Amino acid sequence: MRSSPGSSRVPAGYHRPHPPSSGLGPWARPPNSVVILQLPSPERRFWADAVTSVTPRHGAVKNEDTFKPSPFHLDLWFYFTLQNWVLDFGRPIAMIILPLEWFPLNKPSAGDYFHMAYNVITPFLLLKLIERSPKTLPRSMVYVSIIMFVMGASIHLVGDSVNHRLIFSGYQHHLSVRENPIIKNLKPETLIDSFELLYYYDEYLGHSMWYLVTEGQIFILYIFTFFAMMALVMHQKRKGLVLDSNGLFLFYSFIITLVLIAVWVAWLWNDKILRKKYPGVIYIPEPWAFYTLHMNNLHAAKESL
Numbered sequence: 001m002r003s004s005p006g007s008s009r010v011p012a013g014y015h016r017p018h019p020p021s022s023g024l025g026p027w028a029r030p031p032n033s034v035v036i037l038q039l040p041s042p043e044r045r046f047w048a049d050a051v052t053s054v055t056p057r058h059g060a061v062k063n064e065d066t067f068k069p070s071p072f073h074l075d076l077w078f079y080f081t082l083q084n085w086v087l088d089f090g091r092p093i094a095m096i097i098l099p100l101e102w103f104p105l106n107k108p109s110a111g112d113y114f115h116m117a118y119n120v121i122t123p124f125l126l127l128k129l130i131e132r133s134p135k136t137l138p139r140s141m142v143y144v145s146i147i148m149f150v151m152g153a154s155i156h157l158v159g160d161s162v163n164h165r166l167i168f169s170g171y172q173h174h175l176s177v178r179e180n181p182i183i184k185n186l187k188p189e190t191l192i193d194s195f196e197l198l199y200y201y202d203e204y205l206g207h208s209m210w211y212l213v214t215e216g217q218i219f220i221l222y223i224f225t226f227f228a229m230m231a232l233v234m235h236q237k238r239k240g241l242v243l244d245s246n247g248l249f250l251f252y253s254f255i256i257t258l259v260l261i262a263v264w265v266a267w268l269w270n271d272k273i274l275r276k277k278y279p280g281v282i283y284i285p286e287p288w289a290f291y292t293l294h295m296n297n298l299h300a301a302k303e304s305l
Helices: 033-038 041-053 074-097 110-131 139-169 190-210 216-238 245-267 272-277 287-304
Strands: none
Touching: 074 110, 074 287, 110 139, 139 190, 139 287, 190 216, 216 245, 272 287
16 A cells, blocks of 8 residues: 555555655665664664664565555456456356367366366465565465465365266256255265265355355355455545555455446346245355356257257
8 A cells, every 4th residue: 555645654564655865864764783883872773763663573574665665566467367257257168168078077177177277376376466565464374375275276176067067967056956856866865965065065165265256155255355345445544545556456346346246136136046046135146057047948949949
């Protein structure tokens, strides 16, 4: 973040343009330790206190000039956007379009390979973004966060792969697991419990550990993150601090996502079948449920003609 004009104090990790380095006085750049020892007593105490006050704790603040505003990381945000649209959003599309003969049902699909690439590229980009941050969390917290992301993404990879392949066997995502025609007559009935467990790992546990966008089961996590971000922005604005270009990009991305969610929900608001699948206050149908309910029937009707 960078400070706006008129602010008097800047917390650690936020940016204020550095004063001129030339000349003497309290705004001169701090001398090294040898020069400090050679200064008269008042100046020595001043610089000793100044150096101590900016000493990083737990390695959280980097040694570079923290007064310099962070540039916009165009390359990282571009790669984030590109890999999200191609590897995540395009994953099920590739699985549907490419011939089934190329990817037998007992082998990984094209979408699975997209998912594997996503699980490697995304944590790498996150680490690069953290490296460029002027202030970071403690390393142990960063490590735990990345490990949780990779674990959740791996869980989701397995569950999503099986669930999507079941579509070719007649599985209908707009129905619950027990209501699906290919599932409800399985014997023994304990097999149904196994499929429900698979669905839980895919749609709930895996998504909650790595996915933060639009599907109903994780909307609460998304909206709380958005509100926390907005509260932090408003709190820092009262101190005279405003978001830098990277913060604005992330903040506006969340706002656009919320608008797109509202459009999606409004479009499917009166769908009685999806309403049955997603009861309760939070009604955000999954794209796959919409596909198996409407698009799949449309493709079948075209083929019959």
